[in-house]
Amino acid sequence: MEAHQQPDPLLEGDAVYGGELVTSADPCHPANLIPELCRQFYQLGWVTGTGGGISIRDGDSVYIAPSGVQKERVLPADLFVLALQTRQAMLRPLQTSAVRAARLGLSARSASPEKHYSSSGIRVPQLATFKLPEIQNEPTRDYLPGSAEQAQLMAAVEELGSKTHHIPLVINGKEVRVGNTQQQVNPGNKSQVLCTYENAGPKEVEEAIEGALAAKSMWEAMPIYDRQAIFLRAADLVATKYRYKLMAASMLGQGKNIWQAEIDAATESVDFLRFNVRYSSEIYAQQPPFSAPGVWNRVEYRPLEGFVYAVSPFNFTAIGVNLAAAPALMGNTVLWKPSNSAVLSNYIAYDIMREAGVPDGVMQFVPGDAAAMTKQVFEHPEFASLHFTGSTVVFKHMWRQIAENIDRYKSYPRIVGETGGKNYHLVHPSANLDNAVNCTIRGAFEFQGQKCSACSRLYVPKSMWGDFRDKLVAGTESIQLGPVTDPKNFMGPVINQAAYDKITNYIEYARNSGDCEIIAGGKYSDKDGFYIRPTIVLTTDPYHKLMKEEIFGPVLTVYVYDDAEFDATIDTVGKTTPYGLTGAVFAEDRLAAVHASTRLLNTAGNFYINDKCTGAVVGQQPFGGSRASGTNDKPGSPALLQRFVSPRSIKENMLSISGYTYPSNQ
Ligand SMILES: NC(=O)c1ccc[n+]([C@@H]2O[C@H](COP(=O)([O-])OP(=O)(O)OC[C@H]3O[C@@H](n4cnc5c(N)ncnc54)[C@H](O)[C@@H]3O)[C@@H](O)[C@H]2O)c1
Numbered sequence: 001m002e003a004h005q006q007p008d009p010l011l012e013g014d015a016v017y018g019g020e021l022v023t024s025a026d027p028c029h030p031a032n033l034i035p036e037l038c039r040q041f042y043q044l045g046w047v048t049g050t051g052g053g054i055s056i057r058d059g060d061s062v063y064i065a066p067s068g069v070q071k072e073r074v075l076p077a078d079l080f081v082l083a084l085q086t087r088q089a090m091l092r093p094l095q096t097s098a099v100r101a102a103r104l105g106l107s108a109r110s111a112s113p114e115k116h117y118s119s120s121g122i123r124v125p126q127l128a129t130f131k132l133p134e135i136q137n138e139p140t141r142d143y144l145p146g147s148a149e150q151a152q153l154m155a156a157v158e159e160l161g162s163k164t165h166h167i168p169l170v171i172n173g174k175e176v177r178v179g180n181t182q183q184q185v186n187p188g189n190k191s192q193v194l195c196t197y198e199n200a201g202p203k204e205v206e207e208a209i210e211g212a213l214a215a216k217s218m219w220e221a222m223p224i225y226d227r228q229a230i231f232l233r234a235a236d237l238v239a240t241k242y243r244y245k246l247m248a249a250s251m252l253g254q255g256k257n258i259w260q261a262e263i264d265a266a267t268e269s270v271d272f273l274r275f276n277v278r279y280s281s282e283i284y285a286q287q288p289p290f291s292a293p294g295v296w297n298r299v300e301y302r303p304l305e306g307f308v309y310a311v312s313p314f315n316f317t318a319i320g321v322n323l324a325a326a327p328a329l330m331g332n333t334v335l336w337k338p339s340n341s342a343v344l345s346n347y348i349a350y351d352i353m354r355e356a357g358v359p360d361g362v363m364q365f366v367p368g369d370a371a372a373m374t375k376q377v378f379e380h381p382e383f384a385s386l387h388f389t390g391s392t393v394v395f396k397h398m399w400r401q402i403a404e405n406i407d408r409y410k411s412y413p414r415i416v417g418e419t420g421g422k423n424y425h426l427v428h429p430s431a432n433l434d435n436a437v438n439c440t441i442r443g444a445f446e447f448q449g450q451k452c453s454a455c456s457r458l459y460v461p462k463s464m465w466g467d468f469r470d471k472l473v474a475g476t477e478s479i480q481l482g483p484v485t486d487p488k489n490f491m492g493p494v495i496n497q498a499a500y501d502k503i504t505n506y507i508e509y510a511r512n513s514g515d516c517e518i519i520a521g522g523k524y525s526d527k528d529g530f531y532i533r534p535t536i537v538l539t540t541d542p543y544h545k546l547m548k549e550e551i552f553g554p555v556l557t558v559y560v561y562d563d564a565e566f567d568a569t570i571d572t573v574g575k576t577t578p579y580g581l582t583g584a585v586f587a588e589d590r591l592a593a594v595h596a597s598t599r600l601l602n603t604a605g606n607f608y609i610n611d612k613c614t615g616a617v618v619g620q621q622p623f624g625g626s627r628a629s630g631t632n633d634k635p636g637s638p639a640l641l642q643r644f645v646s647p648r649s650i651k652e653n654m655l656s657i658s659g660y661t662y663p664s665n666q
């Protein structure tokens with residue numbers, strides 16, 4: 001490096017640094033950092049004096065050194081500052097984050113942590129151990145007829161639906177239009193186009209990956225309190241300013257009625273954002289309980305090396321929020337590919353997080369061709385993690401793709417996926433009948449059965465079946481089905497033509513099966529929207545196709561067992577499907593409940609006693625299943641966040657040793 005002989009333009013006034021103009025009066029200007037750097041160099045024993053100092057510009061890079069320092073000791077300025085601030089040597093000697101980001105056209109906000117985290121030159125970014133605000137579940141609102149909240153929500157629905165929105169890609173903070181667009185329609189009214197959205201091609205995916213990698217060093221160096229503040233702010237924005245807009249998009253776009261939109265888009269999104277913040281603090285606080293005399297042991301929770309790929313399903317807006325936000329909170333940068341059937345709500349959620357302060361490049365919003373984009377992402381050497389929620393078949397396919405690419409990767413990718421279910425209600429003869437019936441109607445048919453947790457198989461003892469059937473069928477037939485814009489409707493449309501065709505094929509299969517009888521519903525129409533009546537199938541075969549496969553729609557299949565066969569039925573429940581997501585036992589007899597709970601240990605990651613098998617609440621029932629239902633990493637708990645960090649243990653020795661021999665050598 002010949003830079004020592006060059007004049008130093010940065011000492012002479014304004015300069016471009018990290019892609020942005022800084023003035024020499026700015027405390028973050030490299031020149032103003034020199035005295036502190038000299039002091040640090042002195043402490044490291046690299047120089048004998050602390051006076052003087054120069055900054056050196058060499059091509060794109062900026063270097064800092066005290067006067068007369070040996071050339072090989074010179075470090076890039078931004079790298080050294082980072083090292084001081086975070087006490088980590090993030091060695092990227094050839095390309096500093098600032099230069100890399102500047103080349104990609106990112107602003108210095110994404111590139112130069114020292115400029116944004118210090119107010120007076122180099123400072124330790126953490127000057128206290130802060131106490132978080134108290135974190136509680138966001139209260140649900142009732143939206144009673146005639147209430148102001150219902151009126152405001154419906155006004156938001158009206159406004160959002162009054163035009164076709166255009167959704168861009170967002171890469172490195174820039175809205176990108178590629179001209180290759182698709183539409184998202186209202187599933188309850190197919191003629192209403194809610195939005196057109198851009199589809200990322202290979203070029204945009206590459207830019208999104210490179211931008212995420214460039215933003216990484218800035219984001220991981222941001223103190224956890226600042227990252228937490230961003231997501232707490234996002235939670236508050238969802239809970240207040242954007243609550244109705246986000247709900248309206250989930251109602252119109254995903255066919256949710258008011259209640260279902262409230263518990264998903266509003267409260268669950270808020271809960272994920274807030275509870276994750278609390279969990280991140282709990283994780284950071286996990287430190288070795290013991291340090292030997294003269295030693296300080298510490299653990300740092302590093303984000304993963306590389307980028308995270310978040311792929312979200314259509315059915316929960318909140319799940320999309322969590323898939324992108326959870327890894328980001330822990331210091332990762334993320335590509336978020338939303339479902340084609342939920343682009344509008346997911347984009348609104350994304351935009352809220354940007355407004356809350358998520359910096360450019362940290363979360364890239366990239367709808368697109370799922371298969372092509374995923375193939376490209378999985379071939380990238382810095383792919384660090386898949387954060388997926390969706391169907392089992394897609395997840396298994398992705399897992400195989402990752403395995404095929406394993407030799408390309410820098411690290412073993414973390415594969416996190418929550419997938420399908422075939423969830424059960426097992427009713428014991430001692431159960432409270434009305435409770436079991438009503439829980440089953442809700443569990444099977446709310447949101448049209450399009451919850452991974454939805455009850456889709458029911459086991460009832462013969463002694464109860466007469467009354468049970470009457471009440472179950474009467475209740476189901478009384479369900480109002482129609483557009484979600486009418487608050488009276490308990491059910492709305494299923495999500496799209498493919499879902500409609502799949503579900504109605506199952507209904508027809510049952511109609512034509514000798515061992516099945518349709519005892520409620522069975523009717524459907526896709527004339528205006530994708531409407532399917534809640535359907536109950538009674539089967540005499542506990543291993544019938546409809547008892548085994550995920551239908552993901554409003555179809556419940558019932559098997560009636562002999563009361564004396566409760567034990568055998570427990571075994572049947574456990575053996576019927578490859579899934580293990582949710583399940584419930586209904587019993588007033590405590591021993592029966594305990595017995596079922598024990599024997600069904602591995603059949604459900606979320607198990608309920610005398611309650612429906614849906615409706616897990618963040619912070620209360622961490623969610624997820626095992627077997628074919630996923631990796632059970634429990635979104636809504638600290639366990640999930642642990643998947644997005646790679647801890648580093650640090651042992652610091654306070655005392656020097658004076659020789660290498662052991663006492664026993666003497
Ligand atoms: N266990 C859980 O927590 C949970 C929660 C919600 C939904 N789900 C499951 O999700 C499914 C319903 O959601 P969905 O219909 O959106 O699921 P899906 O699997 O069809 O799609 C999920 C995501 O994967 C993408 N995708 C589809 N094909 C792909 C491919 N070949 N390669 C890469 N990506 C691909 C989609 O575009 C979407 O973004 C159900 O099976 C349900 O049980 C599970």
Ligand SMILES: N[C@@H](CCC=O)C(=O)O
Pocket residue numbers: 315316450451452453613614615616617623
């Ligand atoms: N968390 C939800 C399910 C999410 C899947 O669709 C529940 O418990 O009902």
